[in-house]
Amino acid sequence: MLNRFGWKNGLAALLLSALSSVALAQAAKPHVVVLATGGTIAGAGASAANSATYSAAKVPVDKLLAGLPELGQVARVSGEQVFQIASESFTNEHLLTLARRVSALSKQADVNGIVITHGTDTLEETAYFLNLVVRTTKPIVVVGSMRPGTALSADGALNLYDAVSVAASQDAAGKGVLVTLNDEIQSGRDVSKTVNIKTEAFKSQWGPLGMVVEGRNYWFRAPVKRHTSASEFNIDEIQSLPAVDIVYGYGNMNTTGIDAYGKAGVKALIHAGTGNGSVAAQAVPALRALRANGVQVIRGARVPDGFVLRNAEQPDDQYDWVVAHDLRPQKARILAMVALTKPQDAKSLQRIFWEY
Missing domain, CATH: 3.40.50.40 (Rossmann fold)
Structure with missing residues (x-):
């Protein structure tokens, strides 16, 4: 028997069942929210040869995510544009606004992890600030890139994929705010930008916490300093910074x-x-x-x-x-x-x- 669409009932039921299965599978994946603040990872150069000369903070978060469909394989990803600035222009007010949004999202039952895209110049400062004031055990990952997405051998896409993968992982919970660049998982407390024109720009004298390779985390050490859920400071109680x-x-x-x-x-x-x-x-x-x-x-x-x-x-x-x-x-x-x-x-x- 044909239904009103001209399909046989059996075929229609099979198609609806398949669509339902896909929807259920996607819903079962961890929900990761990407908060975009600008930076090189959202930058664009005049040509593919421009890896160090470009304009930062040009690509909005929806286009950033749409350009990386592989994210859907590891998580259910949604994005918000919090700022669109180069990170050297971050102020205390930017820190407070971002931390309050991260804190609010961390309290939502339907959010499993949070990623912040950020310019590399002050990325380490923002990561450490969040590490001190956001009371949660949920993974928070700050990510950037050293080359704009328009450049040859751009590093932003893989860095963002790694960040979402780490934020979606249960084994990343409780380790404080993390930073992922160049396949490394760094502590937001320890890491610093050490060079300005290489993709392996972020280092810690104590070494990375681990590596992320093809969506899998490999951990080698854990942070011992107080952070996030164990902090005596809480962004919800901070009105301004001295x-x-x-x-x-x-x-x-x-x-x-x-x-x-x-x-x-x-x-x-x-x-x-x-x-x-x-x-x-x-x-x-x-x-x-x-x-x-x-x-x-x-x-x-x-x-x-x-x-x-x-x-x-x-x-x-x-x-x-x-x-x-x-x-x-x-x-x-x-x-x-x-x-x-x-x-x-x-x-x-x-x-x-x-x-x-």
């Missing part, structure tokens, strides 16, 4: 920057010192004066690896200063801002730098 800035140490250093930041009313100043966070003799009085006026002084280091030892190079206990431990100055700034959303003396702030 002023924290960085001053750079160098030969023949003067105190102009230190004095200017003090007059500007910073709540903390990161001193990016040479070597083991060394401070030039002529800068010590200015930093001590800041501390006497209630500004937290945090001794970091401009060197890419290692960590700052307390009471080495400078008598931190005597001066009531804090050391940044192994955090690079830009990340020390992020932690100091978050920590100082609550009242902290130097001792409690130092405890936070040890633990996070």
